[in-house]
Amino acid sequence: MNQYITGELIKRLREKKKMSQAELAKLLNVSDKTVSKWETGKGYPDITLIEPIAKALGISVIELFIGNNIINNNRSFNMQKMKFYVCPICGNIITATGESVISCCGIVLPALESEPADDEHIINIEEVEDEYYVTISHDMSKEHYISFIAAISDSGIEICKLYPEGNAEARFKKRTTKYIYWYCNHHGFFGVRIKGLSIKS
Numbered sequence: 001m002n003q004y005i006t007g008e009l010i011k012r013l014r015e016k017k018k019m020s021q022a023e024l025a026k027l028l029n030v031s032d033k034t035v036s037k038w039e040t041g042k043g044y045p046d047i048t049l050i051e052p053i054a055k056a057l058g059i060s061v062i063e064l065f066i067g068n069n070i071i072n073n074n075r076s077f078n079m080q081k082m083k084f085y086v087c088p089i090c091g092n093i094i095t096a097t098g099e100s101v102i103s104c105c106g107i108v109l110p111a112l113e114s115e116p117a118d119d120e121h122i123i124n125i126e127e128v129e130d131e132y133y134v135t136i137s138h139d140m141s142k143e144h145y146i147s148f149i150a151a152i153s154d155s156g157i158e159i160c161k162l163y164p165e166g167n168a169e170a171r172f173k174k175r176t177t178k179y180i181y182w183y184c185n186h187h188g189f190f191g192v193r194i195k196g197l198s199i200k201s
Contacts, residue, residue: 008039030049081097083112085111123190134169145168
């Protein structure tokens with residue numbers, strides 16, 4: 001967020017709604033000159049007007065603050081498009097199946113982008129009866145640890161929350177698991193697709 005409120009977004013959404021500055025001003029009980037000042041960056045809306053502006057423009061307050069409106073084209077609910085968000089302040093884990101604006105502890109969170117495992121984040125997956133037994137050889141100190149391991153299937157998600165000084169391991173149903181992801185609090189998000197992977201028995 002580079003500005004308090006982005007005037008360019010206010011203008012773009014107002015014009016998209018085929019609304020004049022005067023019409024928006026009337027809804028907000030301000031003058032059209034005031035709206036013009038917002039849109040040209042010569043002034044900012046008072047904090048008490050944030051919710052009314054968002055409502056008038058048809059977006060959320062968070063979208064107004066970040067200066068971008070989210071258009072979610074994921075109409076078919078595809079679990080393989082699952083997005084993960086982790087709050088760097090409280091460690092909260094949030095998931096969404098499409099484009100979203102996610103906020104926690106007062107900050108807007110970016111969607112995590114998974115990377116292939118490197119030498120310090122190697123995952124071991126074994127078949128144990130009807131489950132995958134997943135282990136990660138990684139430091140689990142209070143400062144540096146694997147925060148969670150997650151499994152994605154066609155119909156859902158299962159997250160195993162891990163804690164410092166514990167073991168970096170989890171079990172997931174073999175029949176449904178398609179992807180496995182894990183998150184290191186220092187180095188980020190890693191993932192592997194199960195299909196075609198050589199699994200130990």
